[in-house]
Amino acid sequence: MAQLQKSIDKRTALLKATLTLVNNGGIQGASMAKIAKIAAVSPATIYLFFQSKQDLVSQLYLTVKSSFAEAAFSDYNLQESVEVRFKKIWFNMAHYKLTHREEASFLSQCDNTPMIDELTRQEGLEFLTPLFDLWVKGKEDCIFKDISPYLMYAYSIYPMAFLMNMKNRGLCPLDEKTLQESFQAAWDSIKV
Amino acid sequence: MAQLQKSIDKRTALLKATLTLVNNGGIQGASMAKIAKIAAVSPATIYLFFQSKQDLVSQLYLTVKSSFAEAAFSDYNLQESVEVRFKKIWFNMAHYKLTHREEASFLSQCDNTPMIDELTRQEGLEFLTPLFDLWVKGKEDCIFKDISPYLMYAYSIYPMAFLMNMKNRGLCPLDEKTLQESFQAAWDSIKV
């Protein structure tokens, strides 16, 4: 079935084109016409794979979020201590954001756009379940403060997005030293 | 000169209309036609006050950022200790964001839009100079970690935006207890 493969390739090309375009002009800057041109298909062809622009963006969101989570938990090992597990996840996330600039920036943009509905966003969050479970465990063990997961996320994960943003604008270097300081700040903010 | 006052009122109405519209539909959702309608003027009239939509949004950005900074430093007193000063600023900011939901959400959106250029953004940042000065002083006194202001901001200020976002979506309450925990996390992340 070479035909099936061609379809998959086209779908992938469309997602990739969207990712690229959103990256240099925002979601509104990624018009269906431009997406089609970059993916080398007709605008009409997009609608053979996606119901609408919103569907296209949502599917891309879930795809990218999934790959982000996969990277975050790539070497996840339930045998290890809470501290080690959190540190691994944190640096995996940082590494992903550093090596997948477009994907990271896209996910950031998705946090604010009305293009992605609450349901899809919820679906995306579920990829991070192991992290939330870890926080629960860490609280039980009195390693983490007894605060809501929203606070945990806001202070230990979310700041990475800001730093990435600054780095991409050429305002703040993210070398190894800065990364270590950043992790320390994240850890200090949630550790008991 | 009642005429001058009328002009000022019209300008204010246009800024206010933009703020409202951006709040329920993003910057792209705030079309010049809608802004004009809400401000009860003709679309053409907008261009008597602003060169373009980008100019309108930029001026609104600077206006709001300025009022945010004014609130943040309202009871600022150089005689007080670094700790007290930081705490005051932090809670002032939190209070502003809680009582000026539209303004806070608008500023959040401005962080990511390409509509506001780097120069304007820089201009907006300068309103926060007293905070940056405080950080320098705090570092000299070994109260704060010796890390870049970007890290300081990312971990002690930026998380508020996330929590506001969650609160506005009805996902995370921001009561007094949560606020105190949040400040503690901010403080722990940057204190030496």
Next chain:
DNA sequence: TAAAAAAGAATGAACGTTCATAAATTAGAT
């Protein structure tokens, strides 16, 4: 009555989406 301010209608461009057709592929019959 002259000048300034504001209006509404109009402009061309761009948007997401659809439609009627054309190309490509498949399936069946020879």
Next chain:
DNA sequence: ATCTAATTTATGAACGTTCATTCTTTTTTA
């Protein structure tokens, strides 16, 4: 294998809107 008919897949043009902005005319002010 080869031809043909049916079916899928893809297309470019076109649709109706909406956009930011401008032009000409009308209203208001001095």
